Amino acid sequence: MKLPELIGSSARFQSVLDDVRVVASAECAVLVQGETGTGKEVIARAIHESGPRQKGPFVGLNCAAIPGALLESELFGHERGAFTGAVAQTTGRFQAANGGTLFLDEIGDLPLELQPKLLRVLQEQQYERLGSTRTIQANVRVIAATNQDLWRMVEEKSFRADLYYRLSVFPLSLPPLRERREDVPPLVNYFVRRFSRQMNKSIEHIPDEVIEVLKSYHWPGNIRELQNFIERSVLVTPGPVLSPRIAELKVLMHAATSAPTQTQTLSDAERSHIVGVLKETNWVIGGRNGAAARLGLPRTTLISRMQKLGISNNPGGLHLASLEGATLVPHRNESQLLAS
Incomplete structure (x- = not known):
């Protein structure tokens, strides 16, 4: 068959x-x-x-x-x-x-x-x-x-x-994708070809160092997160070599090097990465350019995961899950929740 x-x-x-x-x-x-x-x-x-x-x-x-x-x-x-x-x-x-x-x-x-x-x-x-x-x-x-x-x-x-x-x-x-890391390179190639056709671009090469970073990252949003990352990378690539945004690649590299060790759990690594993406999006959760979209997660799933991982830093006592269009806004040395 x-x-x-x-x-x-x-x-x-x-x-x-x-x-x-x-x-x-x-x-x-x-x-x-x-x-x-x-x-x-x-x-x-x-x-x-x-x-x-x-x-x-x-x-x-x-x-x-x-x-x-x-x-x-x-x-x-x-x-x-x-x-x-x-x-x-x-x-x-x-x-x-x-x-x-x-x-x-x-x-x-x-x-x-x-x-x-x-x-x-x-x-x-x-x-x-x-x-x-x-x-x-x-x-x-x-x-x-x-x-x-x-x-x-x-x-x-x-x-x-x-x-x-x-x-x-x-x-x-x-x-999950983190348990089939050897499938990352063929998935990357597939998505690069797919989005190159959609955007009428000719991307002929994917740097080995990019592939290694993508293989080492634990992908909490799994294939959907990888797909979103490649779509953004194809969009910003000006020539024939896939060129992800340096800032975003650094976030993945940091998360990858912060992989679970004897003193760190997978939850610790996931929390570190989510916080990194939230900082990159100026603590915006929803919307096309928000953290949920970049992670390949539904907004409600990301809010739930943030709550589970303790990513709130919320002295006001507001509940993440109760905010429909939540946006996290850094304020001084802390982050407070505001409804967008």
Whole structure:
């Protein structure tokens, strides 16, 4: 079976591809687990495009991006008048994915009240639109993904055990980029070619010293962070040799040389790097040029990680997670949080 273009020859990644080949031809549910930025949707698409449903649609839904009150309608559709503002009948993602694959990203954020309804579709292959009593048959393969520990959530009663077992008929775990460092050079080459074409540039050489820095860095944002770094580097490169910004390369070099030792943990190195990127962006978290974008992380994930790592330096007692558009602004010798 030939898989779509997936970059990496490391033993860890090849093991993932072996699992993809095994499960692609089946119809069972798949649960893809891995850190943010490890390529969970790419793997889900590879399963879809290598299986019997490849001619059908691939429909994605990020369960964390839609308010819980609207998520049921997004999944199953609704009838006209089903709720205030429902002026017409709509189809949901299950109907849109009929004959193909439905990819449910961030499944750990699915509200508890919706979990029995998803379980029913997986068990019985049928559902009703919101506001309707007519049963619709579902001809859909479900692939779910999460960066959360679903089993821990089951133990904490925030995720149903029966739904967990239905989703994880075939669990598939993606390694972080720091555990497949030998895949960094081919990924760098791939992204340089891709963005050079998009920007109509001719970059013919990547310096060895740049590759070595990128290989030694631990990439908390994984492949997405690497992709963002290469896109910026291609953008600022004036000639045929890839030329990342010196200041940004120094941040990576510092983080790489601050790699975990006997007296330093991976969290220490990650904290050092995040602080370095925050300083480089003038403590701006969100936005196109903010720290979250540079790290290849969703803004909310970066805020959560900062909170976990103690990156707040916040004498005012404000909570990072409570700030929707948080911007960290250095003030004298300290940093205070302001809402942008």
